[in-house]
Amino acid sequence: MPTVHFRGRELDCDEGMILRDVLLEAGESPHNGTSNYLNCRGHATCGTCAVEVDGEVGEPTSDERRRLQLPPHDPDAGLRLACQTAVYGDVSVEKHDGFWGQKVDR
Numbered sequence: 001m002p003t004v005h006f007r008g009r010e011l012d013c014d015e016g017m018i019l020r021d022v023l024l025e026a027g028e029s030p031h032n033g034t035s036n037y038l039n040c041r042g043h044a045t046c047g048t049c050a051v052e053v054d055g056e057v058g059e060p061t062s063d064e065r066r067r068l069q070l071p072p073h074d075p076d077a078g079l080r081l082a083c084q085t086a087v088y089g090d091v092s093v094e095k096h097d098g099f100w101g102q103k104v105d106r
Helices: 019-025 062-068
Strands: 003-006 009-012 050-057 079-081 087-094
Touching (some): 003 019, 019 087, 062 079
Parallel strands (some): 003 087
Antiparallel strands (some): 003 009
C-alpha cells in the first residue's frame, strides 16, 4: 500500500489511485487559495493542481503534458498535475506558491 507524504502527513492509498483523489479524501488539497474553488475538478484543463512529486507514479498523460506546456507553467519545472498522476509507490508531494502552484524556486 503506497504512502503519500504531504504537508507533514502520511496518507495511505491503494496502488493506482489518482493523487488528487488521495489528497481530497484525506481532507487535504492540491490547490492554493481560491483555486480550491476555481478549478476544473480533475479534467486537466486548469493546471491549478500542479505539484512537485518524488516517488513512484505513472507517466504523464497527454492531457497533462499539454496543460503543463501552457503559461503560467514552465514545462521544465518538473511539476505534475495531481488530477492526472497515478500513485504506484511511496511518494513525497510538495505544493509550491502561486495560484497554480507554479512558483518553483530552481
